[in-house]
Amino acid sequence: MAGDNSVKVEIRDLVKKFQTRNGEVVALNGVDLSIQDKEFVCVVGPSGCGKSTLLNMIGGLDTPTSGEILVDGKEVDGPSPKRGIVFQQYALFPWLTVEKNVQFGLKLQGMPKERMEQVTEKYLRAVGLENFAHSYPKELSGGMKQRVAIARAYAVNPEVLLMDEPFGALDAQTRVQLQTELLETWEHEQKTCFFITHDVEEAIILAQRVVIMSARPGRVKDIVDIDIPYPRDQATKMSPRFLELKNDIWGQVYEEYLEVRK
Ligand SMILES: Nc1ncnc2c1ncn2[C@@H]1O[C@H](COP(=O)(O)OP(=O)(O)OP(=O)(O)O)[C@@H](O)[C@H]1O
Numbered sequence: 001m002a003g004d005n006s007v008k009v010e011i012r013d014l015v016k017k018f019q020t021r022n023g024e025v026v027a028l029n030g031v032d033l034s035i036q037d038k039e040f041v042c043v044v045g046p047s048g049c050g051k052s053t054l055l056n057m058i059g060g061l062d063t064p065t066s067g068e069i070l071v072d073g074k075e076v077d078g079p080s081p082k083r084g085i086v087f088q089q090y091a092l093f094p095w096l097t098v099e100k101n102v103q104f105g106l107k108l109q110g111m112p113k114e115r116m117e118q119v120t121e122k123y124l125r126a127v128g129l130e131n132f133a134h135s136y137p138k139e140l141s142g143g144m145k146q147r148v149a150i151a152r153a154y155a156v157n158p159e160v161l162l163m164d165e166p167f168g169a170l171d172a173q174t175r176v177q178l179q180t181e182l183l184e185t186w187e188h189e190q191k192t193c194f195f196i197t198h199d200v201e202e203a204i205i206l207a208q209r210v211v212i213m214s215a216r217p218g219r220v221k222d223i224v225d226i227d228i229p230y231p232r233d234q235a236t237k238m239s240p241r242f243l244e245l246k247n248d249i250w251g252q253v254y255e256e257y258l259e260v261r262k
Helices: 051-058 098-108 113-126 142-155 172-189 200-206 234-238 240-261
Strands: 007-020 023-036 040-044 066-071 083-086 160-164 192-196 209-213 220-225
Touching: 007 051, 007 192, 023 051, 023 192, 023 220, 040 051, 040 200, 051 066, 051 160, 051 192, 083 142, 098 113, 098 142, 113 142, 142 172, 172 200, 192 200, 200 209, 200 234, 200 240, 209 240, 220 240, 234 240
Parallel strands: 040 192, 040 209, 083 160, 160 192
Antiparallel strands: 007 023, 007 066, 209 220
């Protein structure tokens, strides 16, 4: 289950500055991080510490001011189907059915129709939406829409899955359900996952390592190994080790939150 010790994503001395009307904003200032192949990493940190900025740059949606991001040893120079992204707000095409949403990236890849239908069926089944293939996004609940976004990301078979608070807008029960499903899929598909969340419990349930970022300008403050075996479930949250890790991570995030408020 753990990464196989080959580095998938290497981030070196990454700096990102934005020029705004009110002057320069240093979002990230010297981020170093190595993510192993097939590893599940969660990132936590106070609001505005640059988590989304970091994810967008790994995804190739934005460029660093200085420093490097290497995927498989090659510098990221734009988006790639090898890196799938799931955002907090479902980002589905409202005019397309669930099935057509999932097939969007497959069409761009020129996948033959029959194969595309098999892939769509497989992933809609994986997220429990096989009976909603012909529904439109507006007919689905928030949790169902996010399931479609996850199925769509998995369908193109990315090597790295970048998830920016994908469950942030969901109610607690749906969130727990989707966490469980995501872990199950990760166990089968073994992708490298980079997952941003504000929820420390969510980070501990999902990740092999939790990266804690400092207040803006963001840097890596600490990396905590989550030495709780998989499969993890809701009962895991009652274990003494879980509570110990939660206290540690929560305490560190809170310190940074207080920095923001200064
Ligand atoms: N396009 C942009 N132009 C100017 N400033 C930006 C831009 N994108 C992000 N920033 C600034 O960079 C900093 C980091 O933003 P980012 O969204 O990455 O933080 P975050 O940690 O993801 O926050 P949150 O947890 O609230 O989502 C913030 O101060 C933000 O205002």
